[in-house]
Amino acid sequence: MKNEKNIIIRKATLEDVDEIYDLLADVHYSMPEEVRSWHSYTKNKERYSLFINDGYCFVACDKDKIIGAYLTYVLRDDGTEFYQMVKDYFKDATNIIEVINVVVKDGYRGLGLMNKMILKSEELLKDSKYHRFVTTVHPDNKYSLDNMVKNGFKTVITTKLYGGRDRCILVKTM
Numbered sequence: 001m002k003n004e005k006n007i008i009i010r011k012a013t014l015e016d017v018d019e020i021y022d023l024l025a026d027v028h029y030s031m032p033e034e035v036r037s038w039h040s041y042t043k044n045k046e047r048y049s050l051f052i053n054d055g056y057c058f059v060a061c062d063k064d065k066i067i068g069a070y071l072t073y074v075l076r077d078d079g080t081e082f083y084q085m086v087k088d089y090f091k092d093a094t095n096i097i098e099v100i101n102v103v104v105k106d107g108y109r110g111l112g113l114m115n116k117m118i119l120k121s122e123e124l125l126k127d128s129k130y131h132r133f134v135t136t137v138h139p140d141n142k143y144s145l146d147n148m149v150k151n152g153f154k155t156v157i158t159t160k161l162y163g164g165r166d167r168c169i170l171v172k173t174m
Contacts, residue, residue, distance in 0.1 A: 007108075009116050011124070012057035012069065017048045019066045020059065027103045038138035040162055041101055051100055056124050058117040060104065068104040070117035072097045075134065082161055085169060086134050089156055097125070099135035102144070114144075118151050122174060131174040136167040145170075 012020065024041040031039060042048075051057055051071045060068030075096040077083055087093035104113045125131070137144045139158055145168065149155075153170040161167045 004111055006062050007067070007111070007113070008061050009058055009113070009120050010061065011120075012052050012059045012071075014049055014052055016059055016066060017045065017052065020048055020069045020071070021045045023066055023069060023105060024101060024103055027105060030106060035140075037165060038141045039103075040165065041103075055100070056097065056121045056130075058120045060108070060113045060117060062108070067108045068113045068117060070102050070114070070121060071100040072121060072133075073100050074098075074130070082136070082169075085157065085159070086171075089169075089171060090132060095129045096132045096134055097130045099133060102147075114147050115151060126174065133172040133174075135170050136161060137170060139166050139168050 028036065028039050028041055048071070051073050054074050055072040057072055058070045059066045075083065075086060075093055075098045077087075077093065083093065086096065086098075090096065102114050102117070104111075133153070135148065135153065137148060139145070145155075148170050151172070152174075153172040155168045155170050157169045159167060159169065
């Protein structure tokens, strides 16, 4: 297990985009093929700059190397079925943070980094207008589902999204 004393959680910056993108790709392609469909990430690197500029994103770092990322974005009407489901659930879709990706590099899992990044983000948001969160997780991804539930999220629907992938939609209100 890595030395936890060297790990810090900090707000992501635009300078982190390339490293975050590479981390997401590395984690995605290192997964066994049978579970790779549980995880999705945008291949459009420019989107990560948008997430950082308009989200409440954090990274976990071991010294100067990013080993975890928590990416969020202010939910927008993008015309998708997902947006409509969220709007229907909350009765309006303003002031909602969408959790886009949470990823921790193999070898650092089990240290509670996902939880620590979520808590840092919520701490930053506690005095803002953003107190509602939404995310999706594959129903068989027990580890991620358990972590989200541990952090106060609840599953409100299980459906197919992102080109027919099974997804649980989870919500949280702080």
